[in-house]
Amino acid sequence: MREKSKHLDLKLQLNYDGGVRSYGQHCSLAKALDVVGDRWSLLIIRELIARGACRYTDLREGLPGIATNMLADRLRDLEQAGIVSREDAPPPVARPLFRLTPRGEELRGVVRELTRWGLPLIGDSIDGEAFRGHWLAAAALLLLKDNAPDAAPVAIEVRAGEEPMLIVTAGGALQARPGPGVNPDAIISGTPRLTMGLLTGMLDIERAQALGLEISGDASAIERIRTPLPLVGAGAS
Amino acid sequence: MREKSKHLDLKLQLNYDGGVRSYGQHCSLAKALDVVGDRWSLLIIRELIARGACRYTDLREGLPGIATNMLADRLRDLEQAGIVSREDAPPPVARPLFRLTPRGEELRGVVRELTRWGLPLIGDSIDGEAFRGHWLAAAALLLLKDNAPDAAPVAIEVRAGEEPMLIVTAGGALQARPGPGVNPDAIISGTPRLTMGLLTGMLDIERAQALGLEISGDASAIERIRTPLPLVGAGAS
DNA sequence: CAGCATCCGCTTTGATACTG
């Protein structure tokens, strides 16, 4: 994968191979992994799900640990695969914007299932790990739902890392974005693990509080977006 | 990743690093990818979903292109991660058996979503690609459902590659296994792409036949397990 | 600076050969 441009290797024009390392299997799963199975690819897609259109630097900031050439390479690959679009800004000021194409948006199901499966792997402490508030926002956005779509909207502020995050109900769906809220109905403060533990039904409010989660405001607002996850994928098939 | 056991490298006991190359991000998706994001991992899990318990050689046969050390490494990693269990057989005859643990079974949702997303990437012809009938069986098993769980069971034989495959309804769920059926209610013959196109609702029977799919027997049996997939993951969230 | 491209050293992967 990735172009070669080795010394004395001028071959013919367009010798950049378009970068496809394939499993070579006539199988839907293998084909999907050919496209999004490379290191960093799905994390880039997480960034674009969580934050919408991003500039290069935004992406790099949300992907601590990535090498800059990796990011450039992957963006090229994903663009070529029709998953990401690059919006080259007009001359005067702006910077190129990257966003998901409709085909890229269809990866939400994939990211949702991986996020759900990975929840138990989140540890209590943010040892030497990196953390960004919008990662939590993405998980909430993907995994939670509004249990009372017809009631008046509520907003819940979550304080897990450095930057707070706001979850709001909006016409039956949920939206989540980084940043504080104005007069939120409830505020939850604690580790990402405890926060998601509460919201995904693995902990009830009492147990979460006993473990150190701080909750203020209207607890019913929390119940409204609490979404117990089916523990085993054994439900269907 | 992977143990070293280099020459003259005796360090202290337990110096095998347990093999974890981590993104180092306090994020559920990143944690999941730390565990199943390596090359070949999810394809090994596909094999175990499709065929149940497997011996080493079965796995290698179902994973054309994998290097034998890769398979050994990944099986060790997956075992250590609690996803695969190795059943070391008693001395006399048998061979070690690998199977998914309950935690590994929970990856069905992940594999299902990737398989679904990858469906459009399957081409018409099996160029120089490898193909195994049970890959198609896995896709059917994961993506299709029985639309009439209370009716008498039906069996449909699918002939896509070398080996035929049988899809049977069983108490509301579907089962799929390689091999021919005895007096199946219907028989479908054609490329994997056309077959899955029909069964996942992207093609109707007439169109599929026009494109070369051969259908014999009771068409209503096919309708019974035909499961149109939501085209965009835009439904929820 | 933002947005890459290049180089460099280390790790992972892949093909082959070998062993209990």
Add this chain to the structure above:
DNA sequence: CAGTATCAAAGCGGATGCTG
């Protein structure tokens, strides 16, 4: 059969350099 050992070739991460 079920792996290990070996080694070459990619892939990856970090640093740095170039260009608007």
